[in-house]
Amino acid sequence: LVEAFEKEDPRPIWIVVNAGSNTLAQALLDYELTHTEMELKRAVEKLRVFENGAQDNAGAYICNRYPGIHWIRSNYQTYAYGGPGSVQGAVNSNLGPHFWGEYEYSVEGQNNWLLEHVMNNHGPLGEVYPERRFHGFSDGNLGFVEGGGTIPWMGLVNKGLFDINHPSWGGWGGRFSPEKVADFWSRHQDIYVDELKQAPFYTYREVSDVWYNPRDGKTYFSDYVPVWRWREAMYNDFMCRMDWCIQSFEKANHHPKAAFFDDKKDDIIFMSALPGEELQLDASLSTDPDGDELEFSWWIYEEAGNYAGSVYIDDPSNKRTFLMVPSGAANKELHLILEIKDKNPIASLFDYRRIVIQVSGTYDHSGVSRQKD
Numbered sequence: 001l002v003e004a005f006e007k008e009d010p011r012p013i014w015i016v017v018n019a020g021s022n023t024l025a026q027a028l029l030d031y032e033l034t035h036t037e038m039e040l041k042r043a044v045e046k047l048r049v050f051e052n053g054a055q056d057n058a059g060a061y062i063c064n065r066y067p068g069i070h071w072i073r074s075n076y077q078t079y080a081y082g083g084p085g086s087v088q089g090a091v092n093s094n095l096g097p098h099f100w101g102e103y104e105y106s107v108e109g110q111n112n113w114l115l116e117h118v119m120n121n122h123g124p125l126g127e128v129y130p131e132r133r134f135h136g137f138s139d140g141n142l143g144f145v146e147g148g149g150t151i152p153w154m155g156l157v158n159k160g161l162f163d164i165n166h167p168s169w170g171g172w173g174g175r176f177s178p179e180k181v182a183d184f185w186s187r188h189q190d191i192y193v194d195e196l197k198q199a200p201f202y203t204y205r206e207v208s209d210v211w212y213n214p215r216d217g218k219t220y221f222s223d224y225v226p227v228w229r230w231r232e233a234m235y236n237d238f239m240c241r242m243d244w245c246i247q248s249f250e251k252a253n254h255h256p257k258a259a260f261f262d263d264k265k266d267d268i269i270f271m272s273a274l275p276g277e278e279l280q281l282d283a284s285l286s287t288d289p290d291g292d293e294l295e296f297s298w299w300i301y302e303e304a305g306n307y308a309g310s311v312y313i314d315d316p317s318n319k320r321t322f323l324m325v326p327s328g329a330a331n332k333e334l335h336l337i338l339e340i341k342d343k344n345p346i347a348s349l350f351d352y353r354r355i356v357i358q359v360s361g362t363y364d365h366s367g368v369s370r371q372k373d
Contacts, residue, residue, distance in 0.1 A: 021049075049070065070204075079146060080174070083095060099235045118238065151174060177205050236349055252346070254288075263353075275329055295341050
């Protein structure tokens with residue numbers, strides 16, 4: 001860790017804490033004792049930390065001692081890949097939306113899906129993927145699919161959707177508060193008692209989404225939903241990537257490529273608009289390496305922006321459509337998501353482009369539509 005801090009590299013350093021933060025705390029303290037105040041400041045500013053479950057009090061210690069650190073604390077969403085479950089053991093009443101194929105809604109069903117699509121007949125990597133059993137005993141109770149710190153890494157998969165510097169924008173790795181908040185305590189009672197000694201400390205904390213799942217016709221609203229809403233895409237991604245281990249290119253499915261007008265990069269797009277303006281949207285240059293038919297979906301990620309009203313999109317499932325910027329959205333930010341998926345018999349794979357629309361404070365009286373900047 002200290003060697004990483006010392007590198008002459010301006011890029012952020014993504015650190016996932018999968019249990020306790022004590023190793024990182026020691027590294028920061030060692031660095032502090034052997035470097036100047038300015039060098040310490042620069043090192044801390046490069047860090048992007050995702051803490052799973054706050055399993056010791058070192059996270060609170062770090063955030064108190066180094067208040068400038070970019071620290072995401074996940075007490076709940078980190079367990080939302082396959083859970084969160086309800087109690088430890090085989091009986092879990094809350095596994096979230098069901099996206100593990102035709103297998104039953106249970107931890108056994110999840111495990112059977114893994115046996116088919118990951119563990120068995122998928123090469124040496126699949127063979128070493130472990131069943132998740134409590135207490136480490138082969139005859140112990142199964143737990144929900146969690147993967148050991150999977151969620152913190154999943155956000156990095158979609159560069160066109162997720163921004164490491166904006167936790168409140170959301171993505172496969174969850175969604176968090178736009179600003180750090182004080183004393184988001186560990187969910188573990190014994191750790192919480194220790195953290196009281198470190199208060200105040202500031203972290204980005206989990207926030208909730210509201211999401212309608214067309215597959216089961218249910219509306220979900222909780223701190224887990226910012227991960228659950230991407231679950232179909234994540235499970236299909238895992239399944240198809242494991243096929244890459246054993247299949248030829250022709251017999252496997254691969255991700256489509258979302259294009260916004262002629263922009264085929266993976267980056268997030270920023271554009272400006274006026275209140276009342278009509279914006280043309282075009283994803284017609286999107287492609288699929290397997291020649292699969294594509295489905296298109298344009299939608300506003302309401303929780304990621306700061307405009308509280310509805311935004312009209314004329315035909316959200318058409319590759320070409322238009323969006324009306326609300327007249328009441330002056331000086332607000334809208335987050336438009338272009339989501340595409342291929343229609344492949346193995347499983348549908350997804351790609352995304354986030355278009356951040358920054359609305360000015362001047363009203364557009366012309367009624368003239370405009371394409372992207």
